[in-house]
Amino acid sequence: MDKLSAMRSFEAVARTSSFTEAANQLNTSQATVSKKVLLLEKELDCQLINRSSRKLSLTDDGKTYYEQCKKSLSDIDNIENQLRNSKNSEKGTVKITAPIPFASRVLVPLFPDFYKKHPDIKIEMILSDTQEDIISKSFDIAIRANRHFDDSSLIALSLCKNPLWLIASPEYIKHHGKPIKPKDLKQHNFINYTLFKSYRNLTLTKDNKSENVNVNGNLASNNGDAILASVINGIGIGELPIWMIEEHIKNGSLIRVLPEYIASEVPFKILYPVRDRIPLRVKLLIDYLRVNLKNR
Template structure:
């Protein structure tokens, strides 16, 4: 028998004084109510109710058990009420991880507006350029930029498609020249982001032709913002996704190089554990981020840079 239903029925019997009224309150049959009380007494191995032809009354131990059941059911009601309230006015902390560059450029600018809409939802933002295990690290949402997403138990929602390009500052090009062929890259200063997929091999395509070029960088770093800063200061040629350097290109701080050759596309994905029973706070942030990317048409603008 369902233990919680048996406890609820017992409390109703204690307060209403009859089994019939208690059964009616819980919308169960009298026979089912009798079985619940019998099962409860058998499990506890005590008599909880004294039965007479006119009325039921609690035994001494039944009174004690009634008090404990009443307190427990009250706590359950409060817990469910709290969850229902959270659904109406969502609250809690959303733990998000992404690369430091993505966090700076595409998450932190959204926080004030999101906080205004949902003031009881807090953001815990973890900048990490290596992908963390979502389950082991208690992460709600992970932003991942990859050529492909390996099979896993995670749910994936695509945010956008982008691609990497080669670019350098005007000062660097003025000093070292602008390479016109892939082979000319060997005479240039390359700034390497070490967490890229197969970072030391540049795989470029044009029409049906594919060329692989081995990189010999003058600087290597594990953070995209460091690579960007070095390139902006004229240190060399970077290879970075457009979600990081698009604005630098549009505003002329960086100049695209070898644009007739293409690097593999990258998918910007949102990864999370499961759609089933997803906390509303997580779903709200995911929907908010997707809507922002849609409204700002990032994918269309990024594809315009060739």
């Protein structure tokens, strides 16, 4: 038995004192309403309605149940209306997870303009360079750098290309020499980013010809800022996205290595759980980020 449907049938009968009028209000048949009320009485093991040929009346149990039933159904309706309104409202919180360096350098500078357009939306950021479980931790949005996603419970949309450059400090190049060809990297100390699945193998392309190079070094990290600091301090050569290093290239604290070669590209994507309907506040943030980051 559908308990909620039966309660709605009983409430309508008790309120209107008529099976016929209850059926009209519920857009169903009198027989269906009568059957649901009988099943409800059987479930509760008590009579709720006194039935006669002239009129209907509630039993004492029926009167007690009606008052509680009316309150419960009203609470349910209020909650459902709040949820419906929430989905169509700009008010509320969007919970997102993203890599730490990307969030601090790229996402946060975009938020002032977003808040001007949507002042009633709040953003809660849980930042991590590891991949948080989106579903179990109730994230609305996740931003991740990866080439492929195969999770059927998530929708993945392209966010930005995220090209990578090979870089080193002038001091490191002064003491260890500048690589001329990809294979020269084998002789250098390479600082690896451990969250890339094939982080010890680089693919470099020039004139549509690709070369794979195995690289090794005495330092590796799962954090881009740690790699950046290590490269700036002359420990070795690293591979980092342009948005992390462009200011250091301009001020001379870093120089490009093998600039004529195209290094890897690990695109950022925006992920969110599969659902029948995306809340408006989530959709607005997704659309805003895609528009403002597509040329990154």
